[in-house]
Structures are given as C-alpha cells and as structure tokens.
Amino acid sequence: MVIALQISSRELEHTKKYPNEKVISLGIGDTTEPLPEVITSAMSDFTLALSTHEGYRGYGAEQGNKTLRKAIAETFYRDLAVNDTEVFVSDGAQCDISRLQAYIDSSVIIGQAGDFQDGTGKYQNIEYMECGPQNHFFPDLSKTPKTDVIFFCSPHNPTGHAASREQLEHLVEFARENGSIIVYDSAYAAYITDGSPRSIYEIPGAKEVAIEVSSFSKLAGFTGVRLGWTVVPHELLFSNGFPVINDFNRIVCTCFNGASNVAQAGGLACLSPEGYKAMLSVVGYYMENANILVDTFASLGLKVYGGVNAPYVWVHFPGSSSWDRFNEILEKTHIITVPGSGFGPCGEEFIRVSAFGRRESVLEASARLKDTFLP
Amino acid sequence: MIHRHLISTSISSSSPSAFLGQDHLCNLRRRIVLHRVKKSWICKCSAKPSADKTAYKTKVSRNENMGKLQAGYLFPEIKRRRAAHMLKFPDAQVISLGIGDITEPIPEVIASAMAKRSKSLATIKGYSGYGAEQGEKLLRATIASTFYANLGIGEHDVFISDGAKNDISRLQVLFGSDVTVAVQDPSYPAYVDSGVIMGQTGRYQNNVGYGNIEYMKCSPDNDFFPDLSSVSRADVIFFCSPNNPTGSAASRNQLTQLVQFAKDNGSIIIYDSAYALYMSDDSPKSIFEIPGAKEVAIEISSFSKYAGFTGVRLGWTVVPKELQFSDGFPVAKDFNRIVCTCFNGASNIAQAGGLACLSPEGLEAMQEVIGFYKENTHIIIETFKSLGFNVYGGKNAPYVWVHFPGQNSWDLFEEILEKTHVVTIPGSGFGPGGEGFIRVSAFGHRANVLEACKRFKELYK
Numbered sequence: 001m002v003i004a005l006q007i008s009s010r011e012l013e014h015t016k017k018y019p020n021e022k023v024i025s026l027g028i029g030d031t032t033e034p035l036p037e038v039i040t041s042a043m044s045d046f047t048l049a050l051s052t053h054e055g056y057r058g059y060g061a062e063q064g065n066k067t068l069r070k071a072i073a074e075t076f077y078r079d080l081a082v083n084d085t086e087v088f089v090s091d092g093a094q095c096d097i098s099r100l101q102a103y104i105d106s107s108v109i110i111g112q113a114g115d116f117q118d119g120t121g122k123y124q125n126i127e128y129m130e131c132g133p134q135n136h137f138f139p140d141l142s143k144t145p146k147t148d149v150i151f152f153c154s155p156h157n158p159t160g161h162a163a164s165r166e167q168l169e170h171l172v173e174f175a176r177e178n179g180s181i182i183v184y185d186s187a188y189a190a191y192i193t194d195g196s197p198r199s200i201y202e203i204p205g206a207k208e209v210a211i212e213v214s215s216f217s218k219l220a221g222f223t224g225v226r227l228g229w230t231v232v233p234h235e236l237l238f239s240n241g242f243p244v245i246n247d248f249n250r251i252v253c254t255c256f257n258g259a260s261n262v263a264q265a266g267g268l269a270c271l272s273p274e275g276y277k278a279m280l281s282v283v284g285y286y287m288e289n290a291n292i293l294v295d296t297f298a299s300l301g302l303k304v305y306g307g308v309n310a311p312y313v314w315v316h317f318p319g320s321s322s323w324d325r326f327n328e329i330l331e332k333t334h335i336i337t338v339p340g341s342g343f344g345p346c347g348e349e350f351i352r353v354s355a356f357g358r359r360e361s362v363l364e365a366s367a368r369l370k371d372t373f374l375p
Numbered sequence: 376m377i378h379r380h381l382i383s384t385s386i387s388s389s390s391p392s393a394f395l396g397q398d399h400l401c402n403l404r405r406r407i408v409l410h411r412v413k414k415s416w417i418c419k420c421s422a423k424p425s426a427d428k429t430a431y432k433t434k435v436s437r438n439e440n441m442g443k444l445q446a447g448y449l450f451p452e453i454k455r456r457r458a459a460h461m462l463k464f465p466d467a468q469v470i471s472l473g474i475g476d477i478t479e480p481i482p483e484v485i486a487s488a489m490a491k492r493s494k495s496l497a498t499i500k501g502y503s504g505y506g507a508e509q510g511e512k513l514l515r516a517t518i519a520s521t522f523y524a525n526l527g528i529g530e531h532d533v534f535i536s537d538g539a540k541n542d543i544s545r546l547q548v549l550f551g552s553d554v555t556v557a558v559q560d561p562s563y564p565a566y567v568d569s570g571v572i573m574g575q576t577g578r579y580q581n582n583v584g585y586g587n588i589e590y591m592k593c594s595p596d597n598d599f600f601p602d603l604s605s606v607s608r609a610d611v612i613f614f615c616s617p618n619n620p621t622g623s624a625a626s627r628n629q630l631t632q633l634v635q636f637a638k639d640n641g642s643i644i645i646y647d648s649a650y651a652l653y654m655s656d657d658s659p660k661s662i663f664e665i666p667g668a669k670e671v672a673i674e675i676s677s678f679s680k681y682a683g684f685t686g687v688r689l690g691w692t693v694v695p696k697e698l699q700f701s702d703g704f705p706v707a708k709d710f711n712r713i714v715c716t717c718f719n720g721a722s723n724i725a726q727a728g729g730l731a732c733l734s735p736e737g738l739e740a741m742q743e744v745i746g747f748y749k750e751n752t753h754i755i756i757e758t759f760k761s762l763g764f765n766v767y768g769g770k771n772a773p774y775v776w777v778h779f780p781g782q783n784s785w786d787l788f789e790e791i792l793e794k795t796h797v798v799t800i801p802g803s804g805f806g807p808g809g810e811g812f813i814r815v816s817a818f819g820h821r822a823n824v825l826e827a828c829k830r831f832k833e834l835y836k
Contacts, residue, residue, distance in 0.1 A: 002715070149435065
C-alpha cells in the first residue's frame with residue numbers, strides 16, 4: 001500500500017526530529033499482541049516435525065491443505081452451503097486480491113484503471129462509490145454505473161462500517177441486475193459486535209455473484225505469518241458459462257505454490273476450539289482499544305464513526321485537509337494516524353485511527369489527545 | 376499405434392475423483408482414438424458450461440488469455456495421473472520421480488530456528504506483525520553476502536519471496552502484456568504459462584508452441600545452449616541454469632555470449648538459478664559473475680531445492696540498481712512497488728528458517744542434503760546409461776534428461792507408469808523441444824530410487 005509507505009517515512013522523519021519523544025503508532029493496522037500459545041506451539045511442533053522422516057512435508061496442494069480448507073468452510077461458512085472445494089488458502093488477502101487482479105493499486109498495475117487525474121484524485125476508468133456519513137457509509141447504488149467487478153469491504157477499512165443485511169441484499173441485487181461480480185473483503189468479520197452479516201453468502205443468491213476474500217492477519221495476528229483464504233463458489237460463472245473457479249484454480253496453480261505449510265499448521269490450530277477461543281479473546285482486546293479511542297475522540301466533540309464492528313475509528317474533521325490533521329496530531333501528540341485521503345478522495349476530512357496497539361499505548365495516546373485538544 | 380487423447384479439466388484438485396469424472400464442473404472424457412495423428416497430449420480445456428441451462432451467468436467476460444492456456448499446469452496434471460494410477464493399482468508401490476519434490480527432512484538446525492521463531496511470536500518481546508514487503512533486513516544482507524559476495528550486489532538489491540515461481544508471475548506483472556518473451560525450449564512451464572496469462576502471447580499451435588514467444592531450442596545438437604545468432608530479439612529472456620528440465624549448466628563463455636546478446640538487443644534476462652548449488656563443475660552459479668550482467672539481468676532463486684523448503688515457501692529475487700527501462704527508470708523501483716502492492720512478504724517463520732540455512736552450520740547441512748540427491752542422480756544416470764540410452768543432465772542438477780528419439784513423451788510417460796509404477800515427467804510438458812525426452816527427478820528416498828532403477832532395468836533390458 002502506497003499510503004503505508006508515506007506514513008512510514010513520515011514516522012521516520014518525525015522520530016528523527018523528536019528523538020526523545022515516544023511516538024505512538026495508531027496508523028498502519030499492524031497487530032501488536034502476541035499469538036496465543038496454543039497456536040505458536042502448533043507451528044513450532046510442525047516445524048520440528050519437518051526435520052523427521054515421518055513429519056516432513058514437501059509441496060502442498062496449491063489450493064491449500066485439505067483439512068484446513070475443511071476447517072475454514074466449517075468454521076466460517078457452516079449452513080451457508082460453502083464447501084471446502086470452494087475455499088482456496090492464500091498467503092493473505094492482499095496477495096489474493098492481486099491474483100484476482102483488482103483493487104485500485106493493482107488494477108492500475110494490470111492496466112484496467114486508466115490515467116490518474118490530479119484534479120479529482122481518481123483513476124479514470126474506476127467507478128468510485130462514495131461512502132460517507134451522508135449515505136450511512138453505503139453507496140447510493142441507484143447512482144452507480146454498471147461495472148464488471150465491484151469491490152466491497154465489510155466491516156470496512158477504513159470507515160469501520162459494517163453493512164447491514166438489507167444493504168447487502170441491495171448490493172447482491174444490484175450485482176445480479178448488472179451481471180457484475182462482487183469481490184467481498186471480509187477480513188474484519190470477526191470484529192462485528194452488532195449482528196451484521198459476517199459473510200456475503202448469508203445473502204441468498206450471493207453464491208452466483210460473489211467471491212469472498214478473508215485473512216488470518218487481523219483475526220489471529222498473522223500479519224507476519226501470512227495466511228488467508230478466498231472463496232470462489234462453484235455457481236459463479238463468466239458470461240459464457242465458464243466457471244470462475246476453474247480459472248482461479250489455474251491461476252493459483254501457475255502463479256502461486258500455496259501458503260507456507262507452517263502458517264497453515266498455525267491456521268488449523270486457530271480453528272481448534274481452544275485456538276478459536278484464544279483468537280477471539282485477542283480480537284476482544286483490540287475492540288476494547290477501539291472503545292477507548294471512540295470515547296476519546298467523542299469527548300473532544302468530534303463526530304466519530306466505526307470502532308464498533310471494526311478495529312478502525314474514522315474521525316471526521318469537516319472542512320479540513322486530512323494530511324493537515326494528520327500532521328497536527330503528529331506534531332502535537334506524537335501519535336501516528338492515517339490521513340483519510342490516502343484511501344481515496346472521499347477520505348478527505350477524515351482521519352483513521354487504528355485500534356491495534358498495546359493497551360498502555362492506547363491509554364497513553366488517549367491521555368495525550370485529551371490533554372492537547374480538550375478546550 | 377494407439378493414440379490416446381485425454382481431455383482434462385484445468386481444475387487442479389489433487390483428488391482422484393476429479394480425474395475420474397465425478398467432477399461436476401467439467402465433463403471429463405477419456406477416449407481411445409485409433410488413428411495416426413500428430414501426437415499431442417495437449418488437452419484443450421473443454422469445460423462445458425453448467426449443464427443446467429437456467430444457471431445464472433454473470434455478464435463478466437472470461438479473461439480470454441486464460442482460454443489460451445492448454446489444459447492444466449503441468450505438475451498438477453502429473454499429480455492427477457499419479458492419483459488415477461494409484462486407484463487403478465492399489466497394491467502397487469508407486470514411486471515418484473516426477474515432480475521435483477524434496478523428500479528428505481529439513482536439517483535440524485534449520486527446523487529448530489523456525490520452531491524458535493514460532494514460539495517467540497507468543498511473547499511480547501518476540502512478537503512481530505507485518506514485516507517489510509522486501510523481506511527482513513538481515514536475511515537480505517546475508518543472502519547478498521553468501522551468494523553474491525564480490526559481485527557488487529547489496530542488501531537492497533535482494534527481495535525475499537515466497538518462492539521463485541511466485542516471483543516469476545510478479546515479474547510478469549512488472550513487465551506487462553506488451554513485452555515479447557524468449558524462453559529456452561524446453562523450459563520450466565511457469566515462464567510460458569505466466570506470460571500467456573498476462574496476455575503476452577498468441578494462440579497455441581500443436582508442436583509449435585504459443586504465438587509471439589521466441590522458443591530458443593536447446594537440444595543435444597547444440598549442447599543445450601541456444602544458437603543466439605538465430606534467435607530473434609525479445610524484450611525479456613528467461614534463462615535457467617543449471618537447467619530444469621535438461622540439467623545442463625551454461626559455461627562462463629556461453630553466459631558471456633548471452634549477456635552480450637541481451638546488451639546488443641537491449642533485452643532483460645530473467646536468470647533462474649534455483650539449482651545453482653547442485654553444480655558439480657565450475658560453471659557460473661550466478662549471472663552476475665559475468666561482467667555487465669547487472670545492467671541486463673534479474674536473478675531469481677529459491678530455498679526449495681536447497682533446504683527442503685518446497686512447502687515452507689522461501690526464495691529471493693535480485694534486481695540490480697543498475698538495471699533500467701528504456702526511459703531510464705530503474706526496474707527495481709517498479710518491482711518494489713509491485714512487491715508492496717501485490718505481496719506482503721514471505722512468512723516471518725520461513726524467513727527465520729532462511730537465516731538459519733545461511734549460518735555456517737546451516738550451509739553445511741544443506742550441502743549434505745544436496746549431496747544426497749546428487750548421489751541419487753548419479754544412480755539414475757548410471758542406470759539409463761547401462762541400458763544404452765543417451766542421457767543428459769544429472770551432473771549439475773537433480774534432473775536426468777533421457778532421450779527416446781522419435782517417441783512421444785506422453786506415451787512414454789504412460790508406458791513407464793503402467794509397467795514400472797514409476798512417475799516421471801514427459802519432456803513435451805516443458806515445451807515442444809522436450810518431445811522425445813523423459814525427465815527423471817532425483818528427489819526421493821534412496822531405497823525408492825534404487826527400486827525405481829531396478830524396475831527401469833527390467834523394463835528396458
């Protein structure tokens with residue numbers, strides 16, 4: 001992500017300028033809490049087994065370990081008619097997005113996006129669906145032109161909004177009418193607290209119009225370990241009737257060689273009863289952080305969004321440039337956030353604050369913000 | 376002669392049921408066609424659309440480049456046939472000398488480093504989240520100093536990958552659809568297939584290959600080094616040495632010619648050195664040993680065949696800072712952008728393993744394992760030689776390239792499988808230039824390799 005590079009270099013600059021200040025990072029959404037032991041010992045045991053004849057494993061199936069695929073289908077898609085043959089294990093959603101050849105950055109690289117227009121801050125051939133407080137962070141589909149592929153992330157990074165069942169039904173209907181394919185990013189589904197749908201496949205008819213990508217990164221702290229998955233339903237067909245899964249499978253076999261078997265062993269442990277419980281407890285920890293941040297910014301009199309179904313807090317500074325706000329917060333409180341414009345033109349006026357951090361850091365950040373900005 | 380046309384799906388599920396036609400996605404038919412026809416195993420994916428005519432279809436057009444691909448990727452196809460064979464002969468002891476998959480355990484010094492890193496992720500001090508997309512600093516530096524000492528390659532030129540195969544596709548994305556590509560013929564299928572997917576090629580023609588690709592024939596006649604004077608210019612030249620599948624290692628002289636050729640044509644070489652440590656003679660291990668190569672070449676490599684990391688997933692790509700596009704833009708800058716956008720770094724645990732591989736103890740342990748496979752290679756070479764075959768490779772690579780002049784390689788593959796229960800790889804799977812050859816891989820338990828050789832002797836005595 002380009003914005004990540006920019007933030008990193010600003011952080012470096014700032015640290016040099018203020019070598020004695022403790023910079024708190026609530027910017028890049030990087031997990032901070034150690035992994036539960038039940039998961040790390042599974043990975044450790046697996047790697048030690050690799051040094052034995054019985055335990056050694058070479059090339060795995062490019063689609064992923066069968067047991068893990070089954071466990072993913074059973075854990076996240078039980079009763080949703082998604083089976084293990086539709087689950088492809090990846091080394092992370094970001095990587096599969098490129099394999100699906102999409103998102104703004106990689107679609108520019110693939111050549112779909114046209115030229116970047118400085119005036120609007122948009123790439124020419126991409127349809128930008130505005131999501132703001134004015135439309136409850138769900139695009140007005142009646143004003144959205146038809147496109148072949150629709151990227152939809154819920155719970156949303158960066159706004160933190162989780163689409164309701166009604167909104168998703170509307171989206172699926174929209175896709176059906178237009179013959180579009182939805183690429184649904186559910187990487188933050190585990191953070192939902194209000195009963196909003198966790199998978200697009202909870203919506204009837206979605207299997208015929210949607211691919212779902214997800215990740216163990218924010219679910220299990222696997223940001224460095226690298227593991228995720230993509231669901232491509234058998235029912236999803238190209239206009240000529242050819243199954244999308246066939247082509248995705250071919251891509252996976254040609255351009256990929258499977259996620260690390262060690263990461264997959266960890267993934268399996270994540271989905272054991274003990275592992276799952278431990279994982280969700282870490283998710284809960286970050287959501288506690290999010291609560292603290294929501295309260296903090298609200299106490300400053302700001303309009304705050306997100307933070308309820310996602311580990312991101314989306315703070316509105318009407319009429320402001322998001323980079324100016326970013327810089328101000330950084331200069332005055334030594335806290336790194338992310339300027340909303342880094343996510344697209346509609347992010348202007350917003351700051352994203354990530355809830356990933358050690359509790360002490362979040363509390364310290366909260367104190368600094370209050371001290372600095374409370375009238 | 377009975378020619379068999381196999382129509383298979385491009386789905387790669389390793390389960391035998393897919394092969395046996397229970398796959399509801401594609402109709403799988405096995406026909407025995409009795410006529411003399413230009414032999415080709417090429418199976419165009421005849422995946423029929425869903426039988427139910429009322430099935431909902433999106434309006435999204437299939438990427439036509441995917442439709443150009445001939446059947447499935449080679450190695451899953453081999454897996455499928457092996458699985459089908461095992462179902463047919465449940466009591467046979469099937470031996471795999473096909474897919475180049477490592478069989479010996481990872482040396483303890485390396486495995487325990489990974490175990491240690493795994494455990495440390497459970498601690499506050501040891502936990503790390505996102506790593507640098509280019510890879511961990513120390514690993515990059517150690518790769519540079521271990522493999523590229525005195526070659527002017529530094530830490531910043533090294534990008535850690537989750538395997539060379541994956542970086543091949545990322546490099547294709549880097550170059551885009553408008554470049555022309557040259558490959559050795561035969562060659563590792565990922566170079567061509569990834570190019571087809573990117574839209575660099577025309578349609579496929581039986582026994583000729585894909586349109587718009589420059590196939591550089593490598594055969595016994597030219598000592599497995601292409602006659603560059605008859606090769607047309609291409610933007611990108613894939614070159615693998617020691618070579619998969621032929622096992623041939625290019626000499627310093629040959630690589631000097633190659634670099635000159637690239638310079639003369641303003642081409643970029645993608646040099647695959649994944650088997651460099653299998654070299655027995657003093658042929659160059661890196662393209663960067665050739666003066667001037669830094670301005671024309673990218674090098675890819677992997678821990679797969681050195682450390683048994685085929686499942687662990689770790690490799691690297693060197694993009695020298697000196698390498699520039701025609702407008703002067705540094706290639707490394709774009710590659711860095713690709714890596715930051717389309718990738719998120721190799722697994723941190725795999726990287727910890729990589730570092731251990733490059734410790735003195737790790738290097739020694741890897742050499743021991745490599746030595747073991749080289750011994751296997753030797754056994755296989757001797758076997759085929761003793762049977763009167765012309766045998767190539769094996770000296771500098773873990774692959775033996777056996778010549779069966781005038782014979783169809785898929786038929787040979789099937790015959791060997793049927794009669795000896797040994798899986799090999801048909802040469803034409805690597806390109807038209809592979810026809811008439813079988814690749815035998817030296818990765819296997821010693822006992823299996825010895826048994827396989829015994830069976831070859833029976834078959835061909």
